[in-house]
Amino acid sequence: DAKTTQPTSMDCAEGRAANLPCNHSTISGNEYVYWYRQIHSQGPQYIIHGLKNNETNEMASLIITEDRKSSTLILPHATLRDTAVYYCIVKYYGGSQGNLIFGKGTKLSVKP
């Protein structure tokens, strides 16, 4: 079972920041938080990951609370092409398997 809880759906206006929350209250000390998204009929796309510090890359920012029980993915200026299902996943970094367990994710709709 997925170890994360996300809202089923969210809307965001084009050009505004999209803030997607995720709860992972049972995360263990060496598990990372990963975010992927899936645009309709395509394979999931990696966005960002982090352990306890906030992270930023060219796609998004990841804010992880100090207790690590929740996080927020921020798309700073959402576009229509960001409409997708966003998945928050916790897993160990490395290891021999690297299997990702996907929950139901959040369907983000970016509207003009």
Place this chain on the structure above:
Amino acid sequence: DVKVTQSSRYLVKRTGEKVFLECVQDMDHENMFWYRQDPGLGLRLIYFSYDVKMKEKGDIPEGYSVSREKKERFSLILESASTNQTSMYLCASSSTGTTIFGPGTRLTVT
């Protein structure tokens, strides 16, 4: 650009046919995975491999087999396709960090 490629985006097969889905990665990753994705059920792991010639069953291996003869290639085999194997099939690979997915193969079994 690093990438995972799958042999077909769309495939239509008849019940009882043997089906091969091929996946190739160019990142020298040790781990490779096959998932299927169905509406309402999400992504489910079929098989994975953490080394050449090694394979492990995932959550739903029944009706499938896999082959990994070379590090870069991981094949999913449907020995006798059935209509309940109509699905989106996703291949992925990983090393110590990020998992990269292929574009997916939408298989229809009629």
